[in-house]
Amino acid sequence: MRITVTRAIELTVAVSVVIISVASLFVAVEQSNVQRRTLQASVLPVIQYSTGNYNLPLEEWRLTVRFTNTGIGPAEVRYMQLSWDGEPINDTSEFIARCCVPDTIPEAERLSFVHNAFRDGQMAFLFDSVEGRFFAPQEDVEYIVFRQPDPDTQPIGYGVWQELDRTRHDMSVEVCYCSVFEDCWMARFPEQTREPVAMCPVRAPENE
Structure with missing residues (x-):
């Protein structure tokens, strides 16, 4: 089955969205860990x-x-x-x-x-x-x-x-x-x- 140019673009965009979402989640988790460590250090x-x-x-x-x-x-x-x-x-x-x-x-x-x-x-x-x-x-x-x-x-x-x-x-x-x-x-x-x-x-x- 041939993939049209439009379909290829849609797949690329979808994959990009997934990658960005995963990266954003990773950044959010890391920021949360940093904030927690900062709070812990502030009351050590x-x-x-x-x-x-x-x-x-x-x-x-x-x-x-x-x-x-x-x-x-x-x-x-x-x-x-x-x-x-x-x-x-x-x-x-x-x-x-x-x-x-x-x-x-x-x-x-x-x-x-x-x-x-x-x-x-x-x-x-x-x-x-x-x-x-x-x-x-x-x-x-x-x-x-x-x-x-x-x-x-x-x-x-x-x-x-x-x-x-x-x-x-x-x-x-x-x-x-x-x-x-x-x-x-x-x-x-x-x-x-x-x-x-x-x-x-x-x-x-x-x-x-």
């Missing part, structure tokens, strides 16, 4: 962890564990875990009993030693919430504050403070957080790594 959160032993504005010795959102978008912290010596820190008293009481205290008495120190006012910790919290851009939260006890009137607490000041450098942290677009990251310190994850870990109930 970055949670950082730090620890210190002195507050310069207050001129006060105080151990702190701090989390800061240094990004440009809000962050929801869905999981946070402090660890030391390969073990998670789930109870402050148990952690101090492991790390920071005098070696002369027998292992079976270390936890009661810490409880007595708290009860007798030798030392005190202040806590704030991190897990389950929304961090605004540039928001800074002191998760733990331990003011230095007086060496004369609180010698037991002062000794624990000094030991904890050395120990804090060996602590490790995992923190998982998400953006408003449900993009999530797992950050690890002191490694200073940050990797995207499909979802954050779910902490098992304490009674299980």
